[in-house]
Amino acid sequence: MGFSMRMKINEEIIQTKSFRNLYINGAKNGFEFDVQLAYYRGHFLSDIELLEVYVDGEKMPQEAVTFELNGKELPIYKLRYAVTEFWSQVLPARIRVIKKGGLPVGEHELELKLMLRIPYMQLGPEHNFMPLDSGDKVKVTVME
Amino acid sequence: MTKVKLGITLYSFTREYVSGEYTFEDCIRRCAEIGVDGYELVATQMIPSYPYISEEFLGQVNRYAAEYGVRPVSYGANTDRGMRFDRDLTDDELFARTVTDIKSAHKMGCKVMRAQYLLSPKNLVRIAPYGEAYNVKVGIEIHNPETPSTPKMLEYLEAIEKSGSKYIGFVPDFGCFADKPNVDSYYGALERGANKELLDYAVQLKYDDVPMPEAQKLLLEKNADPQVMASFFNMYGFLTFNKNPDFEGLKKIMPYCFHFHGKFHFMKEDGNEMSIPYDKILPIIDEAGFDGYIVSEYENHVSGQAFEMVKKHIEMERRILGIK
Numbered sequence: 001m002g003f004s005m006r007m008k009i010n011e012e013i014i015q016t017k018s019f020r021n022l023y024i025n026g027a028k029n030g031f032e033f034d035v036q037l038a039y040y041r042g043h044f045l046s047d048i049e050l051l052e053v054y055v056d057g058e059k060m061p062q063e064a065v066t067f068e069l070n071g072k073e074l075p076i077y078k079l080r081y082a083v084t085e086f087w088s089q090v091l092p093a094r095i096r097v098i099k100k101g102g103l104p105v106g107e108h109e110l111e112l113k114l115m116l117r118i119p120y121m122q123l124g125p126e127h128n129f130m131p132l133d134s135g136d137k138v139k140v141t142v143m144e
Numbered sequence: 145m146t147k148v149k150l151g152i153t154l155y156s157f158t159r160e161y162v163s164g165e166y167t168f169e170d171c172i173r174r175c176a177e178i179g180v181d182g183y184e185l186v187a188t189q190m191i192p193s194y195p196y197i198s199e200e201f202l203g204q205v206n207r208y209a210a211e212y213g214v215r216p217v218s219y220g221a222n223t224d225r226g227m228r229f230d231r232d233l234t235d236d237e238l239f240a241r242t243v244t245d246i247k248s249a250h251k252m253g254c255k256v257m258r259a260q261y262l263l264s265p266k267n268l269v270r271i272a273p274y275g276e277a278y279n280v281k282v283g284i285e286i287h288n289p290e291t292p293s294t295p296k297m298l299e300y301l302e303a304i305e306k307s308g309s310k311y312i313g314f315v316p317d318f319g320c321f322a323d324k325p326n327v328d329s330y331y332g333a334l335e336r337g338a339n340k341e342l343l344d345y346a347v348q349l350k351y352d353d354v355p356m357p358e359a360q361k362l363l364l365e366k367n368a369d370p371q372v373m374a375s376f377f378n379m380y381g382f383l384t385f386n387k388n389p390d391f392e393g394l395k396k397i398m399p400y401c402f403h404f405h406g407k408f409h410f411m412k413e414d415g416n417e418m419s420i421p422y423d424k425i426l427p428i429i430d431e432a433g434f435d436g437y438i439v440s441e442y443e444n445h446v447s448g449q450a451f452e453m454v455k456k457h458i459e460m461e462r463r464i465l466g467i468k
Contacts, residue, residue: 009162009446040158040445041188042225080229088192089162120260129226131434 004131008038008086013082013136014112015092021102021142028102030064031142034092035112038134042089045082047116049131053097054111060097068094103142111137146465147435148426150458151175151182151403152219156192156442156450161190168401172208177457182217184258184439187248189220195244198252203430217437218251218315219280239267242282243274250278256436258315258404261296263419268312275311281402285317289384291320292393299362304400313400317441319407321394322385324419325350327410327444329375329383338371344375351387356380385419392426398432406440411456412446413462426464 009012015034022030037043051067053060069087073096087093093128095112114134152175160166164173170192175183185196193201209215221242225233233241242263249257257280259268268284275282285299286292292301292314304312325347333343342363349359363376379385411420429438441459444449461467 009159011163040155040162041186041222042194043188044224046227046229047224049229082188083227086188086194088194089189090164091192117226120262121223122225122262123233126229127226127232 002055004115004133005121006038006133007040009040010036010038010089012036012138013038013114013134014110014138016138018092018094018138018144019140021144022096022098024098028144029100030096030098030102032094032096033110033140034090034094035136037087037089038136039089039116039118042087043116043119045074045079045085045087047069047119048079048114049114049117050115051076051079052113053095054109054113055103056109057111060099064098068096068097105142105144107139107141109137110140111135146430146467147433148430148465148467149182150457150461151180151184151437152178152454152468153184153186153218153439153441155184155220156440156445156454158445158447158450159307160283160450168204169208172212172214174451174454175214176212178451178458180458181214182437182439183214184218184220184437185216186220186222187245188222191248193381193461195241196250197248202251205245208368216252216254218256218258218439219252219254220246220258221245221249221260223260225262226393229312238263239270240269242267246274246278246280246282246422255280256315258285258403259283260285261287261290263299268300269303269307269309272312273305276309277457281311281313283313283401283403283411283445285313285405286316286320288319288322288382289380291390292316292397293390297393297397301397301400313402313407314397315403316397316401316426317405317407318422319383319405319443321389321391321421321423322383322419323350323387323389323402324385325375325418326381326385329378333371333375336371337369338375339369342366342368342372343375346372346379350376350379351384351448353387361426389421389424391424394425394428395432398429398434401429401434402436403458404429404436406438406457406461407443408440408453408457409442409444411453411460415456415460417457417460422460423464426461430465
């Protein structure tokens, strides 16, 4: 990995208090949490180059992950086409992960890999822009 | 009496705003407390409905303008050429984006819009009639390491002159007239453990206009530490400075300047900026009869001292310009 910009102005990227189980038809079947973009300005969702969720080092399948903003819950593959969806850096987005049976009770390591292009900082021709790392790794606790 | 007006870009309050310490209203209230009547905002930073102005946001803008006597004067647009995943935006697409920004600037009541250099000179000329229709002047930001006389900016100057339009021009950022290293490149580097002797040497190399490759070689021969080298790259890049700032270039473009970014990094105890010679820049602008805003732009916004620093900055400008 080469150089990437990091600008964590807010206290948290993954908002740990927002972490909770996801219930489907009354049964624990995954988890969700809020994420705030770590930069001084907002981005169109099409600037997101990579979004992956890991729990205790295990990658969650992309098909099980969604990204919700302004009431629109997008599967990850749609982010790159979302040239009209703007993510303000002060409005958290919600990440949802469907996982059969959810996470076991106890402490877990939750990692979000989130890489974007800084779309006005062109480093060279051929679509070469400064990468922005808005990823995070936190400890979360599943209570029930 | 001077026609220069003083304002603040809310970008100065980035840390306070993004961390949730200040709301949008708090940023504007702070401007009123400092005693200015105009602000700039970075559209992608403070307009949640970007690139559009929602009725809710417009209501806030107007309400705060009435309540605090501070209104938006300039709209900071970004030229997001890299917003598609697969390729750069074409010039036609960037043009269309810029028209959207002009409409939003107009809706907010801004008479000036800052554009960035990824908007080509040809596109800037093409935008002029739209600016005129909406009464929004569009200026290309001149930001370090560019100066009014660097080749890229001369291309814009030629295009602007040829167009004959009053609606396109420049928004110079005072950072391009720095004549000393900025606070972080020097004192910040020392705090992070840079070797003082070699850091002074790096500063001297830049001050003496030693070309970058040669200067880099000289520093590496002396085994300069990574902190010194990081400052070296800044001093030759976005945070560069010159023994002889481009004041002649500034005088030449004054007829095409309708807005300025009063960039600063640190206000000293004596009331002056550490690395940017305001005592020399402001008289040039004032003597040219400039009738518009200089907005204070505090770049070291992670410090948590934005309010105090901006206040001191405005006080300095008032002193130099003789504004009571």
